[in-house]
Amino acid sequence: MGSIIEMVIVLVAAAALTVQGIREDIAHKRAQLLQIEGQNEEVINSALSQWVTDNFAALLDQFTQSGSPDLTPPTVDQLFTSGNLKQPHRNGPFWGGQYIITMSMVPAGCTQEAGDCHVSYVMYPSLPVTKSGVPDVAGAGEIARAGGISFGFSKTQNSSQIDGINGAWHATNPLGNQPAVILATNGPGSDGDSVWIARDGHLTWTGSQNVNGVDLHNVGNIDAQGTIAAPTVAASNVAVSNAVRSPATLFIQNAAGTAPAPADMGQATLHGALQLANIGVPRAACTPPMVVGNSDGSGQVLTCQGGQLIPVGGPWTLMQQFVVANGSVVPAPVCSAGGAAKVTVAAQNFTVDPTAVVNFGASAGSGPWVISITDGSGTPIGALGTASTFCEY
Structure with missing residues (x-):
């Protein structure tokens, strides 16, 4: 008897586990089905958005000629025949009904001349999501989440409103006051398709954009009314009609990025430091106009004068002056690359027999120099002079 009872218990438990497994399997398959439905509707919605962009001019003409904001939307089959859908799609979800698409021109009072018209559309199944004949709000949420930010669904509370994912829009x-209704839109109400960047350029941005650090390639002209801030600005052909103001460094390369390229700025005001390229050598051949820095990085500025690069201060650059007497030592100046140290001595005051000879001079070489102030017999005299040191280029 005990064995029969135990066998019955085992069979009942096995049946219960089987039923539970079947239920879990069904729930798992339904979750997969909801996920696939959301992805399917997202594909249709993306195709619809592309269709609006491709046909905006025709939609605008329809609105202008009819005067009615109601526009003629495409069907799911037309989205496929126009190429916006890559493969045919069933016109309705797995629980029944059809996909309904409505489209209108917004905002009210917009005109073609003003260029302020946008297309707003919604797509939704004609029946709410149900499970065993009861609205399935949780299932509707799964579909909306699989569809993405353009999708929303109605909840049990306040079911007359569709809420976008994470409350992004309303x-x-x-379908009225019904829960578990799925809806996709490119921008509810007066937003229209202004939530997208239109490919044909008929829309303007209404807020600051963050491109997340990605590059923009093949750009034509850029017109800026404010400030352009960048650590490095590289340009192959720059024309400035007003002023270039740079608190840091303005470095312009040629198209190959290997050497400086010409910058035609007209009259430019520079606030801050101007760093020249250190590529010049004194007395090197050049073609005016040209302003460069000495190749040694000393900061010496060279300009093209008479077909040669000459320091801005001239071929003889005064470095320092000293008051000297006989036997004074004058240090040599530190010259930039290409310069030779020189010294000159001039009389400042002296007293000597009018029949004698006065000699002012410096020792030979590139310094330091010993100053000599003597009479005709080579005897030092009490006199002062001025020694000036130069760099000759």
């Missing part, structure tokens, strides 16, 4: 429930 719209009126097109």
Whole structure:
């Protein structure tokens, strides 16, 4: 008897586990089905958005000629035949009904001349999501999350409103006061397709954009009314009609990025430091106009004068002056690359027999120099002079 009872218990437990397994398997398969439905509707919604962009001019003409904001939307089949859908799609979800698409021109009072018109559309199944004949709000949420930010669904509370994912947007429930209704839109209400960047350029941005550090390639002209801030600005051909103000460094390369390229700025005001390229050698051949820095990085500025690079101060650059007497030592100046140290001595005051000879001079070489102030017999005299040191280029 005990064995029979135990066998019955085992069979009942096995049946219960089987039923539970079947239920879990069904729930798992339904979750997969909801996920696939959301992805399917997202594909249709993306195709619809592309269709609006491709056909905006025709939609605007329809609105202008009819005067009615109501526009003629495409069907799911038309989205496929126009190439916006890559493969045919069933016109309706797995629980029944059809996909309904409505489209209108917003905002009210917009005109083609003003260029302020946008297309707003919504797409939704004609029946709410159900499970065993009961609205399935949780299932609707799974579909909306699989669809993405353009999707929303109605909840049990306040079911007359569609809430976008994470409350990103809100719209009126097109099926009335019913929960578990799915809806996709490119921008509810007066937003229209202004939530997208239109490919044909008929829309303007209404807020600051963050491109997340990615590059922009093949750009034509850039017109800026404010400030352009960048650690490095590289340009192959720069024309400035007003002023270039730089608190840091303005470095312009040629197209190959290997050497400086010409910058035609007209009259430019520079606030801050101007760093020249250190590529010049004194007395090197050049073609005016040209302003460069000495190749040794000393900061000496060279300009093209008479076909040669000459320091801005001239071929003889005064470095320092000293008051000297006989036997004074004058140090040599530190010259930039290409310069030779020189010294000159001039009389400042002296007293000597009028029949004698006065000699002012410095020792030979590139310094330091010993100053000599003597009479005709080579005897030092009490006199002062001025020694000036130069760099000759």
